[in-house]
Each structure stands twice: as structure tokens, then as C-alpha cells.
Amino acid sequence: MKLTTSLLAGVALATGLAGAAMAQDDPFQVGFIYIGTPGDYGWTYEHDQARLAVEEHYGDAVETVFLESVPEGADAERAITTMVLGGADMVFTTSFGYGEATNAVAGQFPDVYFEHATGYLREHDNVSTYSARFYEGRAVIGHIAGHLTETNIVGYIASYPIPEVIRGINSAYLHAREVNPDIEFRVVWAYTWFDPAVEGDAAQALIDAGADVLMQHTDSTAPQAAAQEAGILSFGQASDMFQFAPRPRVSSIIDDWAPYYIRRVGEAMEGTWTQSDTWEGIAEGMVAIGEMTEAIPAEVQASAQAMIDAIAAGEYHPFTGPINRQDGTAWLADGEVADDGTLAGMDFYVEGITGEIPN
Missing domain, CATH: 3.40.50.2300 (Response regulator)
Structure with a gap:
């Protein structure tokens, strides 16, 4: 420390x-x-x-x-x-x-x-x-991954089985499946936020299992390095990570906390700070999508940008029905949008994802 x-x-x-x-x-x-x-x-x-x-x-x-x-x-x-x-x-x-x-x-x-x-x-x-609202960004990279995978296997390195991480897996999968019905997600739980050795091993296990696209909800660049070595595709997590896998990295989810921190510090200094629960996303700039590289075909870049624009404008929500739970029971009806309360406590996979969420 x-x-x-x-x-x-x-x-x-x-x-x-x-x-x-x-x-x-x-x-x-x-x-x-x-x-x-x-x-x-x-x-x-x-x-x-x-x-x-x-x-x-x-x-x-x-x-x-x-x-x-x-x-x-x-x-x-x-x-x-x-x-x-x-x-x-x-x-x-x-x-x-x-x-x-x-x-x-x-x-x-x-x-x-x-x-x-x-x-x-x-x-x-x-x-x-x-x-x-990281799930908004993961919807976009799921859309891209669904188009780009050739093995139809996407590897996902997850940290801990908390709602934030489960939301991201579900969102990425739904949007990959939308463009590629044959898609399969394989999730490895690392039980760490940052451990390059563990994350690297998880990445290699997914590569060995046939994944040709890697996603991660962990913090080190080890999965990027493993993807670079194997010649498969990967997405940066939290920051661009471009320098660690210039190829075949395709894009990234970027967290931008600066506007929020500047605003809240100013309110505290001025005496106008009040208790709040803030949940912002692409529209507010707290979530961004990094540069889409030439590894993504122009038409896929265009469709991904259209999704970004629709989310930013409030015209599209990544969890819009019809969506079933993993066991096949209905969750969201056609056109129904998930409420924030359910998303905040999400503890289930959507239909199509195999495996169980660990306790």
C-alpha cells in the first residue's frame, strides 16, 4: 500500500x-x-x-x-x-x-x-x-465482437459475480447474439480486479478453448498481451490500452470520471454538495468507446456508431425486450425496457449463456 x-x-x-x-x-x-x-x-x-x-x-x-x-x-x-x-x-x-x-x-x-x-x-x-453505465459500452463491443468472431467463441474474463459484472456479460452477449445467432460466450471468473498473472492465465485458457475474441472486466493489460501473442482480437478495458495490443486490438471501453470529480469537488467546496446516487453513461460522457481500428470493417464501424448515437440520444436501451432469463422464463416483453432497480441488482444470466453464476 x-x-x-x-x-x-x-x-x-x-x-x-x-x-x-x-x-x-x-x-x-x-x-x-x-x-x-x-x-x-x-x-x-x-x-x-x-x-x-x-x-x-x-x-x-x-x-x-x-x-x-x-x-x-x-x-x-x-x-x-x-x-x-x-x-x-x-x-x-x-x-x-x-x-x-x-x-x-x-x-x-x-x-x-x-x-x-x-x-x-x-x-x-x-x-x-x-x-x-458500463453495460452501454459493453453492448457496443458485443455488437462488434459478434461481427468479427470466426470461431463464434468469445472469451470473457470476469472479476467478481456482482451485478455490475453480470450486467456487462449479459449486455455484451445479447448484442453479439443479435448479429450472430451462433455466438457462444465462455466466462472465466478470475476473483480479482487486478492480478496480471491470474488474468493472463484466464486469457490463455480461453484462447486454448477456441476463443478468437477476448473481453475483460478486470484491470490489467495481461489479457491484451495474451491476445497480441495469440493473434486474436481484444477490447481495452476502462482505458484505451492501445500501446499494449496495437494489433489486433479493435476498440475499448473508456471510463471518464473527470467531469464528475470536478463537479462534486466544486459542490463540496461551495457548500452545495448533497447526497446523491449517480449513474451516468454514454450520454453524459462517463462511458466512451475508444477508437475503432481498421480491424473493424467500415460497415460494422458504422453500425456500432449508430448504436452509440442512439444510446446517447436516449432512443435505445441495451436491455430492451423481448429478453428471457437463462432458464427460458420471460423477463422483458417485446419493447419493454429494464428498470434501473432490476439492473442494479442483476443476479442472473440471460437466455443463451451457459454455465452458472458462482456464489
Whole structure:
């Protein structure tokens, strides 16, 4: 677990001069708790890019600090507490498993603002949650994958069986199947957000099983490297990842947290911050699709762009019926759109995906 120099200084201040009042012209300190390292060039990298955007936007008025590679659980509670004691006025905790720890610390520090990414727990008035509609982006890359696969086998490296990940698998599969009824998804659960060795092994297992397209909901670039080595197609996750698989990478899902972070920090500084549950997607720019390379035929690029435009305009929702559950029972009738409550708690596969969701 890495502490930035500024955070270490803040901890020393908190422990050595407890109770001393901060000068009124001190910068507003914003802390970030990371599940991985900014060097993952995926999930944590994009959160850190947004942190830097906050610094650039507010200049000397804001100071940011971060802790990287913080495990979910008790370690997270200690890390968040350390950050607050070090002077943080606002803390963004950037992984699903930080929910309980975030709320536990928030209850002890009611004057500090807390924002929890991809979570749902808001047990105190000073806690907000935020997430992106990643399933919108996965609908687009599923559409592309369905067109491009030649073996009709798409490999999917999944992290943990939580609704966010299950939604993504379902969305990608539905849109791949729409253009290729023979498509088969094979899912490997890695039980990690970031472990290059595990992710690389999962990628190789899927390649050995015949997958010629890889998707991932994990954070390292190891699957990209495996795809490059095998000469199969892959999609970047969270960031573009272009430099790790220039070929045969085809596109990517990009998370852009900067506008949200800048907005919420500004509201906290102005005293207009209120508790909220934010869920934004392609329309708001929180989810973007990376450059579509020449590996994608022009007509497929055009149809994918049309889907992006329709989602952005609110004219199309990736979960529009008819859709059945995996067991064949009806879920959404023809033309019916899934409600956010069901999507937020999604714990089932759609019809056509084989295998079981692990507990």
C-alpha cells in the first residue's frame, strides 16, 4: 500500500498536532482510495487521470492525495481513516468492496464528504454513491465482437459475480447474439480486479478453448498481451490500452470520471454538495468507446456508431425486450425496457449463456 508524500505529511500533522486548527487559506484536500495502482493502465489509471484533472482544474485551491493497492475489507477502513486524519476534506473510494468501510468511517467523521464508486450503501448523510453505465459500452463491443468472431467463441474474463459484472456479460452477449445467432460466450471468473498473472492465465485458457475474441472486466493489460501473442482480437478495458495490443486490438471501453470529480469537488467546496446516487453513461460522457481500428470493417464501424448515437440520444436501451432469463422464463416483453432497480441488482444470466453464476 503506497502513501503519497503529501499524505504522509498530513498524517504526521494529524498525529503530532491533534486539535490544531487549519489555516483558512489551506487548500481543500481531496483523497482517493485505489484498489490497484495507476500503473495498471485500466480502472485505477482512469481514476487517477481524473484526480489529476481535479488538480489542473482547481489549481492551488485543491490538494489531492491517494493510497494505492488498498485491499477491500478491514484494510480499507484503516486506510480511509488514515486519510481523513491526514486532513482530507473529501474522500473518493473507488471500488465496490469499499462500501462498508466507507460508511463506517463516514459515521465517525460527519464533516467529511465521502463518495463511493459502484456502490449502493448510503448509511450516512455525508455519503454519496456513483457509477457508470458500463453495460452501454459493453453492448457496443458485443455488437462488434459478434461481427468479427470466426470461431463464434468469445472469451470473457470476469472479476467478481456482482451485478455490475453480470450486467456487462449479459449486455455484451445479447448484442453479439443479435448479429450472430451462433455466438457462444465462455466466462472465466478470475476473483480479482487486478492480478496480471491470474488474468493472463484466464486469457490463455480461453484462447486454448477456441476463443478468437477476448473481453475483460478486470484491470490489467495481461489479457491484451495474451491476445497480441495469440493473434486474436481484444477490447481495452476502462482505458484505451492501445500501446499494449496495437494489433489486433479493435476498440475499448473508456471510463471518464473527470467531469464528475470536478463537479462534486466544486459542490463540496461551495457548500452545495448533497447526497446523491449517480449513474451516468454514454450520454453524459462517463462511458466512451475508444477508437475503432481498421480491424473493424467500415460497415460494422458504422453500425456500432449508430448504436452509440442512439444510446446517447436516449432512443435505445441495451436491455430492451423481448429478453428471457437463462432458464427460458420471460423477463422483458417485446419493447419493454429494464428498470434501473432490476439492473442494479442483476443476479442472473440471460437466455443463451451457459454455465452458472458462482456464489
